[in-house]
Amino acid sequence: xxxxxxxxxxxxxxxxxxxxxxxxxxxxxxxxxxxxxxxxxxxxxxxxxxxxxxxxxxxxxxxxxxxxxxxxxxxxxxxxxxxxxxxxxxxxxxxxxxxxxxxxxxxxxxxxxxxxxxxxxxxxxxxxxxxxxxxxxxxxxxxxxxxxxxxxxxxxxxxxxxxxxxxxxxxxxxxxxxxxxxxxxxxxxxxxxxxxxxxxxxxxxxxxxxxxxxxxxxxxxxxxxxxxxxxxxxxxxxxxxxxxxxxxxxxxxxxxxxxxxxxxxxx
Amino acid sequence: xxxxxxxxxxxxxxxxxxxxxxxxxxxxxxxxxxxxxxxxxxxxxxxxxxxxxxxxxxxxxxxxxxxxxxxxxxxxxxxxxxxxxxxxxxxxxxxxxxxxxxxxxxxxxxxxxxxxxxxxxxxxxxxxxxxxxxxxxxxxxxxxxxxxxxxxxxxxxxxxxxxxxxxxxxxxxxxxxxxxxxxxxxxxxxxxxxxxxxxxxxxxxxxxxxxxxxxxxxxxxxxxxxxxxxxxxxxxxxxxxxxxxxxxxxxxxxxxxxxxxxxxxxxxxxxxxxxxxxxxxxxxxxxxxxxxxxxxxxxxxxxxxxxxxxxxxxxxxxxxxxxxxxxxxxxxxxxxxxxxxxxxxxxxxxxx
Numbered sequence: 001x002x003x004x005x006x007x008x009x010x011x012x013x014x015x016x017x018x019x020x021x022x023x024x025x026x027x028x029x030x031x032x033x034x035x036x037x038x039x040x041x042x043x044x045x046x047x048x049x050x051x052x053x054x055x056x057x058x059x060x061x062x063x064x065x066x067x068x069x070x071x072x073x074x075x076x077x078x079x080x081x082x083x084x085x086x087x088x089x090x091x092x093x094x095x096x097x098x099x100x101x102x103x104x105x106x107x108x109x110x111x112x113x114x115x116x117x118x119x120x121x122x123x124x125x126x127x128x129x130x131x132x133x134x135x136x137x138x139x140x141x142x143x144x145x146x147x148x149x150x151x152x153x154x155x156x157x158x159x160x161x162x163x164x165x166x167x168x169x170x171x172x173x174x175x176x177x178x179x180x181x182x183x184x185x186x187x188x189x190x191x192x193x194x195x196x197x198x199x200x201x202x203x204x205x206x207x208x209x210x211x212x213x214x215x216x217x218x219x220x221x222x223x224x225x226x227x228x229x230x231x232x233x234x235x236x237x238x239x240x241x242x243x244x245x246x247x248x249x250x251x252x253x254x255x256x257x258x259x260x261x262x263x264x265x266x267x
Numbered sequence: 268x269x270x271x272x273x274x275x276x277x278x279x280x281x282x283x284x285x286x287x288x289x290x291x292x293x294x295x296x297x298x299x300x301x302x303x304x305x306x307x308x309x310x311x312x313x314x315x316x317x318x319x320x321x322x323x324x325x326x327x328x329x330x331x332x333x334x335x336x337x338x339x340x341x342x343x344x345x346x347x348x349x350x351x352x353x354x355x356x357x358x359x360x361x362x363x364x365x366x367x368x369x370x371x372x373x374x375x376x377x378x379x380x381x382x383x384x385x386x387x388x389x390x391x392x393x394x395x396x397x398x399x400x401x402x403x404x405x406x407x408x409x410x411x412x413x414x415x416x417x418x419x420x421x422x423x424x425x426x427x428x429x430x431x432x433x434x435x436x437x438x439x440x441x442x443x444x445x446x447x448x449x450x451x452x453x454x455x456x457x458x459x460x461x462x463x464x465x466x467x468x469x470x471x472x473x474x475x476x477x478x479x480x481x482x483x484x485x486x487x488x489x490x491x492x493x494x495x496x497x498x499x500x501x502x503x504x505x506x507x508x509x510x511x512x513x514x515x516x517x518x519x520x521x522x523x524x525x526x527x528x529x530x531x532x533x534x535x536x537x538x539x540x541x542x543x544x545x546x547x548x549x550x551x552x553x554x555x556x557x558x559x560x561x562x563x564x565x566x567x568x569x570x571x572x573x574x575x576x577x578x579x580x581x582x583x584x585x586x587x588x589x590x591x592x593x594x595x596x597x598x599x600x601x602x603x604x605x606x607x608x609x610x611x612x613x614x615x616x617x618x619x
Contacts, residue, residue, distance in 0.1 A: 162363035165330050169350045169357050170377040170429050180376070184367045 026242075033235035051232035052240075060221070061237055065244065067133050068202055068218040075140045075201040076194050082141070083148030083193050084186065090149055091156035105146050116143060117210035124211065131213030139211035140201045147200065148193040155189035191256065195249065202245050278305040279341070281465050282327070282433060287336035289322050296322040297333070298489035304433075304467065309459045311468040311476035313512070314486030321360075321437055323486070324469045328357045328435050340432075351380075356431035358439045362422040364410045370396075370421050371406040377429030395424040400454070416447050423458070436468040440475065452478050473512050477501070485509050506619045510547045515577075517548040517588050533586030534562040543616030548609050550577065550591040555599070558608030564588060565604045571595070580607065 036046050055061045089095075090102060108116065120139045124131055167181045168174075183190075205219040212220060218241050225234045282304040289297040296319040304310055314320040325331040327338065329350035338346045345353060356377070365373050374395055375388040383391075393403055399420040405413070410421055419439060426434055436455075440448045456479045459466050470476055476483045477497045484494040485508075493505040504510040507518055519531040521541050530537045531546065538546075538560060567587075568579035576596045580588045590607060592599075599605065 160361050160363055160366070162359045162361050163365055165350070166357070166359055166363035167365075167376065169328060169330065169355075170425070171351045171380040172376075173351060176380060181365060184365075187367075
């Protein structure tokens, strides 16, 4: 196939269109955050950064971010531990009932989240637990652990289990086999699983809305303030939240890159 | 230094197997195997798939526990000791290289587990690269960037790095193309001679075993049916299974005809002084033209094998035979009938 100048021009246009489609909503939120209107609308006449000043000065901004952050942090840690163990059961070993386990595990992913959230709230009431940010962690885990398990499991397909036997044959004890062979092989999966867990928890609305009780995570606050009592504070907090999660992901990537460099330099 | 392999049986025994068995459910994968392996021997265990040879070598390496029987390293009972406590190393069928590591890190693994300092590990790894004929700059290359043959060499170097008394090989060359396999077979044999270590090699190819081994053990359904030097196995297979395992051979059955004479049932020819129930005649021993035992055979297929020609033949009684003749044998057109013969000296007799 030959590629004329028209083809590449069309290709460029296509890419610009897709990127535009993805970014216009985000840009419009940024623009809305710099207005001082009572409704989210565009174009607006007065430009100001007042909303950002208010957001940074407000205690609520920090509170909702910190609640979302702590939930996401615990979700990441627990989901990675459970997901890794789950992946071992899911993909590494063949055992009776594995097929059933594999199917049952992915089922919660397909369950509509608002219904799942309500069901979890009812269960919490039934066992007498008061909803708070801690119960929201549990609710997130129900939905996120299966996803993380699947992400980590992918690493096991195309993994040669004989590597573990080889390590043992070469003098490694059980713990050394896990540390030197199994975990390094799984590491890219664990990393993507952790990233998924963080982002899915950080932006989760339908589960949090039912199960976080009086503690308000970022998406719940954004949702309720968009529905009632809107002010440019809402888009500005959204922008701040996006920046924080982007920074976290970026710094994690940089840390990994640095670690890789150090490891490569070491003989 | 080359060591002399002719008197290998006089050497002290390094590994002895006493009645080893392994059952999986109702299947007897390894069935009461007893064998003594002298120090420095290149022993090859040959068998078709499902004969239990892989299970046997996994028991020897400590990756599988036997259901019954004992294993001794010199005089020490090691039946229950795990793989990481045995002074042995295995080259796996899949090679089982650590994919996320470099060639150097793969080779150094055993030394790292022993706590050898980094500088010493590196020096030893570079020596080992030389031993397996890989260039030094492969040290920092990821194993995923190595070719099939290079990966074989890395696996070999990694096994040698633990300084093992015995090396086990579980069909490492089975997935490699013919020419490279031939090269690696010769290199492996040379490596054995240079290092003087004990090698226990598993394969389904008797041809491979013939090339490399001091001694061959043939496995069938979990049992060892014959052990011997390649020459012994070649000239005197103990049964039809071993004979047919060697590739294309003619096996004739003896029966008594109505007059009480011994005849070969496939060709209807009588034979004097039979020493078994079956006779193996190699294709090259079945010659064109009359001789001691002559029979008329019709050509059904003619294959060129370079300097020789292989012809597929059918007897008047309908049995198929194979002959290999020097040159191109131009007179043997398909469909023509000729006298073929063999001498009783070329027969290997078998009882079963």
